Amino acid sequence: MQKFTDSEVRWGILGVGNVCEVKSAPAMNLIPNSKLVAVMRRDEAKVKDYASRHGVPKWYTSAVALVNDPEVNAIYIATPPNVHLELSRLAASVGKPVYVEKPMARTHAECLEMIDVCEKACVPLFVAYYRRALxxxxxxxxxxxxxxxxxxxxxxxxxxxxxxxxxxxxxxxxxxxxxxxxxxxxxxxxxxxxxxxxxxxxxxxxxxxxxxxxxxxxxxxxxxxxxxxxxxxxxxxxxxxxxxxxxxxxxxxxxxxxxxxxxxxxxxxxxxxxxxxxxxxxxxxxxxxPKHIQQPLIHSIVDELLGKGTCPSNGISGARTNWAMGEIVKNRVG
Structure with missing residues (x-):
């Protein structure tokens, strides 16, 4: 994997819905050497409101614009699963680490594509299975x-x-x-x-x-x-x-x-x-x-990026969960 050379993780979030109100995003400003610097949502009024309420200095209505912001050096994808692959590909294309909400994708096949695009770009891929760190x-x-x-x-x-x-x-x-x-x-x-x-x-x-x-x-x-x-x-x-x-x-x-x-x-x-x-x-x-339930896991991501530890939830483990779910529901009856 490509070495993360910055001394601080500066997060940009794609999709600031309910999960970003308390569970995840606020923790990014509470962890040492971590800062939330930009958020994105297609609805301009909603993203401006979120940025204002949470003290985020930058907001965007375009995922491409946020991902290409030079101040942002790590991407949190907090959208529904149908665009996780597309947005992971976008973040990986500019060499930025990816933290994606769970479930990792809609299918195991999509998970494998996400792993592939991140491996080829030499960027780490983390998944928000935060219970591993509680x-x-x-x-x-x-x-x-x-x-x-x-x-x-x-x-x-x-x-x-x-x-x-x-x-x-x-x-x-x-x-x-x-x-x-x-x-x-x-x-x-x-x-x-x-x-x-x-x-x-x-x-x-x-x-x-x-x-x-x-x-x-x-x-x-x-x-x-x-x-x-x-x-x-x-x-x-x-x-x-x-x-x-x-x-x-x-x-x-x-x-x-x-x-x-x-x-x-x-x-x-x-x-x-x-x-x-x-x-x-x-x-x-x-x-x-914890008040911000994802904080321990996000802390472990920051530590891994800065060379101080290891995150227990990554693309490989996240894909295994999608595989198991797909096998269990495969036989539809009634």
């Missing part, structure tokens, strides 16, 4: 690696959500359930975090299969998925995702089973988890989520 998930990995629950046997994902009350009235604005934009539905949006996190814990998923269905017919994308998968280290996993459940059935839990205990945790809840050893339960509550 303190409580790092702690879980440490416990797993230390053998806290013995040899890992299985892992099970159970995610149930109810249909949003006003989904139909706002469907036209909800790109997350438009496969042409997102690659799939809420499974691609949410399960991507879960499968990537398990990749962080156990390594690459080598086998995956499953079934998907559109049971409620509220939108075109799948709303129910059942899958099974195997990791390179021999751990076996299953998952059940339903996005048209009832309020009383809502569930967000991953259970990791070892031959000496279990670990339970939500993916999208607070920074908490439960460890069970020899029938004794220990609750971990002392690792709260």
């Amino acid at each position: 303190p409580h998930f790092v702690r879980i990995k440490e416990l797993l690696d230390a053998g806290a629950i013995g040899e890992i046997r299985t892992v099970h994902i159970n995610l149930k959500q109810e249909v949003e009350a006003d989904l139909i009235t706002k469907l036209a604005d909800n790109w997350r359930v438009n496969p042409e934009i997102a690659g799939g539905g809420y499974f691609f949006d949410l399960a991507s975090h879960q499968l990537d996190l398990l990749d962080f814990f156990f390594g690459k998923i080598t086998h995956a299969s499953g079934f998907s269905a559109n049971q409620a017919k509220a939108y075109e994308a799948e709303d129910m998925v059942a899958g099974s998968f195997a990791f390179e280290n021999g751990v076996l996993g299953t998952g059940n995702w339903c996005f048209t459940s009832s309020h009383s059935a809502r569930k967000d839990e991953i259970i990791i089973d070892g031959n000496m205990g279990q670990i339970h945790f939500p993916t999208f809840g607070k920074g908490e988890f439960k460890l069970i050893q020899d029938g004794q339960e220990t609750q971990f509550h002392d690792l709260p989520l």
Whole structure:
């Protein structure tokens, strides 16, 4: 990869929507040797408003103009997935590192193209699977690696959500359930975090299969998925995702089973988890989520660019998650 020679990472963002209000962009000005210098959105009124509210000195309505700004030396692509490949190609063409939102792209094939264009341009490619850097998930990995629950046997994902009350009235604005934009539905949006996190814990998923269905017919994308998968280290996993459940059935839990205990945790809840050893339960509550939830991961990107560390989420790992999702939803029924 091309060596990053600047002493400061000066970010330019393509697409400043909701994810940039609190989760990601504000953290760029809180990390040492990192600064947000320019933002872009096609809607001039919205991008001017964002820049004004967040104290960003430059704004653009053209992606080409922002990417070619000589002050910008790293690009954050915070758009929906359908343009991730196109914008990664644009950023790589001028030799600037790429940080792209998740899921990495609509398909595994698009992910591979993104990896290829960045490798040919000798620029690093990072993906916003920020749960890899959150303190409580790092702690879980440490416990797993230390053998806290013995040899890992299985892992099970159970995610149930109810249909949003006003989904139909706002469907036209909800790109997350438009496969042409997102690659799939809420499974691609949410399960991507879960499968990537398990990749962080156990390594690459080598086998995956499953079934998907559109049971409620509220939108075109799948709303129910059942899958099974195997990791390179021999751990076996299953998952059940339903996005048209009832309020009383809502569930967000991953259970990791070892031959000496279990670990339970939500993916999208607070920074908490439960460890069970020899029938004794220990609750971990002392690792709260940061205000800007992407800050630890962005910090690791800055450190890697400046030669001070390594980011745990890159294009190679991000593409593996897209591959697993594609295999799990491949068999559409109903």
